[in-house]
Amino acid sequence: xxxxxALMREVAQEExxxxxxxxxxxxxxxALSKAHGIDVYALSSLSEFGxxxxxxxxxxxxxxxxxxxxxxxxxxxxxxxxNDSHALVRRRSNIAHELGHHLLDHPFDNVILGEDHxxxxxxxxxxxxxxxxxxxxxxxAAVERMAFDGxxxxxxxxxxxxxxxxxxxxxxxQRVRAQRAAQKYGFRAPAT
Numbered sequence: 001x002x003x004x005x006a007l008m009r010e011v012a013q014e015e016x017x018x019x020x021x022x023x024x025x026x027x028x029x030x031a032l033s034k035a036h037g038i039d040v041y042a043l044s045s046l047s048e049f050g051x052x053x054x055x056x057x058x059x060x061x062x063x064x065x066x067x068x069x070x071x072x073x074x075x076x077x078x079x080x081x082x083n084d085s086h087a088l089v090r091r092r093s094n095i096a097h098e099l100g101h102h103l104l105d106h107p108f109d110n111v112i113l114g115e116d117h118x119x120x121x122x123x124x125x126x127x128x129x130x131x132x133x134x135x136x137x138x139x140x141a142a143v144e145r146m147a148f149d150g151x152x153x154x155x156x157x158x159x160x161x162x163x164x165x166x167x168x169x170x171x172x173x174q175r176v177r178a179q180r181a182a183q184k185y186g187f188r189a190p191a192t
Contacts, residue, residue, distance in 0.1 A: 003104055003128050011103055012135035023141035026160050029095035032136070033080060036102065038071075040095060042084035060085035069094035071101050073108050089163040093133055100132025101125065137162055138170045147174035148181075 001007075013023070019031055033040050043051075043059060059067050060083065068090070069082040080098045082091050106125045138160045146156055156167035181187075 001105075005131060008100075008104065008128060008132055009135050009140060012132055012139065015103060015136065016139065023139055024145060027096070027137050029092050029099060029136065032099055033095060036078075036099070038078045038080055038099075038102065040080045040082055043081055044084050046081070059083060069098050071098040078102060087163070089157065089161060089166070092161055093137060093163070093166050096133035096136045097129045099136065100129035103132060104128055134166075134170050138167070140174075143170050143174045144177075147171055147178040150178075 015032060016023075016025070016027060019027070019035065021027060030040060044056065047053070047056060064083060064085045067083055068086060069080055072079050072081060080095060082094055084091065086094070104125075106122075106129070138156065142160075151159075151171075153164040153167040153171065156162070156171060157164045160167070162170075
């Protein structure tokens with residue numbers, strides 16, 4: 001299927017509605033994971049499954065930015081493994097991103113790490129999953145309202161449980177639109 005932004009937005013709206021959320025309600029990615037039967041495991045909990053202390057230390061202490069989360073197939077089931085050394089706001093966006101891969105039914109036809117130990121990924125699928133994360137966490141309807149009401153990134157981040165950087169990513173385009181509308185129609189421009 002060719003995923004357009006409109007179709008991805010529709011999927012995100014349907015998933016949010018299934019959780020009983022309106023267009024502007026905060027979203028819990030862990031609740032959606034549970035609703036889809038996808039268990040989320042913290043990287044640090046994998047020591048009980050044999051992950052070595054050196055590997056764990058590499059991804060949580062020495063090079064924690066190297067890896068955030070992964071949707072992993074286990075037969076017909078799926079699990080998400082998250083790097084719990086990250087801040088909760090980042091983990092929430094990571095889980096939403098991985099759920100984006102699941103909801104868009106992205107295939108598992110690439111290895112996670114290549115021979116050079118660097119991440120391998122399909123750029124188009126990553127962009128789609130990032131878009132889905134944005135629509136799940138802060139949907140367009142909420143973004144439009146907040147942009148026209150002049151919300152800053154800190155307020156958006158606090159209201160939706162995301163980082164200020166994530167808030168900026170979602171708000172940027174609609175803020176420009178709100179400012180242009182204010183100039184065109186002569187009302188007070190929203191604060192930025």
